[in-house]
Amino acid sequence: MKIVVADDYKELSILTAKTLASQIFLKPDSVLGLATGSTPTLVYRELIRMHEQDKLDFAHVVTFNLDEYLGIDPKNENSYHYYMQHNFFNEVNIPKDNIYIPDGQAEDIDKECKDYEMSICKHRGIDIQILGIGQNGHIGFNEPDVEFEAATHTVKLNENTIKANARFFKDQNEVPKFAISMGIKTIMNAKKILLLANGETKVDAIYHMINDGITSQVPASILQLHPDVTVLIDEAAAERLDKHKIIV
Ligand code: GLP
Numbered sequence: 001m002k003i004v005v006a007d008d009y010k011e012l013s014i015l016t017a018k019t020l021a022s023q024i025f026l027k028p029d030s031v032l033g034l035a036t037g038s039t040p041t042l043v044y045r046e047l048i049r050m051h052e053q054d055k056l057d058f059a060h061v062v063t064f065n066l067d068e069y070l071g072i073d074p075k076n077e078n079s080y081h082y083y084m085q086h087n088f089f090n091e092v093n094i095p096k097d098n099i100y101i102p103d104g105q106a107e108d109i110d111k112e113c114k115d116y117e118m119s120i121c122k123h124r125g126i127d128i129q130i131l132g133i134g135q136n137g138h139i140g141f142n143e144p145d146v147e148f149e150a151a152t153h154t155v156k157l158n159e160n161t162i163k164a165n166a167r168f169f170k171d172q173n174e175v176p177k178f179a180i181s182m183g184i185k186t187i188m189n190a191k192k193i194l195l196l197a198n199g200e201t202k203v204d205a206i207y208h209m210i211n212d213g214i215t216s217q218v219p220a221s222i223l224q225l226h227p228d229v230t231v232l233i234d235e236a237a238a239e240r241l242d243k244h245k246i247i248v
Contacts, residue, residue: 033129
């Protein structure tokens with residue numbers, strides 16, 4: 001696990017955007033695994049800037065999003081469909097047919113999960129996966145007590161996550177209780193992973209991900225076993241790490 005401590009949120013976002021740009025430059029038909037939440041918003045803004053000013057071309061890129069709330073309308077501004085359209089897809093030239101986000105309104109959710117996995121397979125896997133991290137160490141929506149073997153599946157959100165995500169909703173009661181998420185197996189199959197975290201609310205999650213053993217109580221701890229993970233964090237999120245152990 002490579003750990004990069006950036007000076008601040010802006011620097012870690014620019015570093016991430018540059019890594020994605022280099023991936024696309026070297027392999028124009030790259031398959032990107034994308035995340036939502038407040039953490040990657042500046043990465044998307046920087047990629048849009050590169051598209052507009054540096055001619056970064058997304059014409060052959062394929063994307064798979066990590067997760068979506070169950071039962072939410074894609075037009076609902078708290079859906080991850082809405083987030084992705086408004087923070088990224090509307091501003092770059094990724095063909096519509098190349099964009100995959102789990103359908104939280106699918107009639108047959110099990111089939112939706114299986115089809116999602118099949119589509120990833122059809123595109124020969126994810127080249128680079130972006131991850132945020134929940135305050136409780138979740139990745140995607142894989143909550144503590146996670147089943148490491150699971151592929152894309154439905155998950156019940158835990159109280160901590162509902163509380164943390166309530167800031168985007170008018171009322172905590174509006175936060176959906178279930179979601180569809182890539183499983184740990186799906187995430188671990190990505191060829192390369194970039195996990196981003198900033199701010200003091202992530203300090204414990206980052207500490208446990210790196211220092212605890214591999215435990216289902218900290219879903220992100222499984223990343224210790226992935227051969228190509230870079231953790232990009234700011235000084236605030238790195239606060240509890242032993243600086244001597246940071247290997248870059
Ligand atoms: C949500 C998402 C995760 C995301 C996490 C952190 O629960 N399912 O993919 O990483 O929240 O979000 P934020 O970046 O807003 O802190």
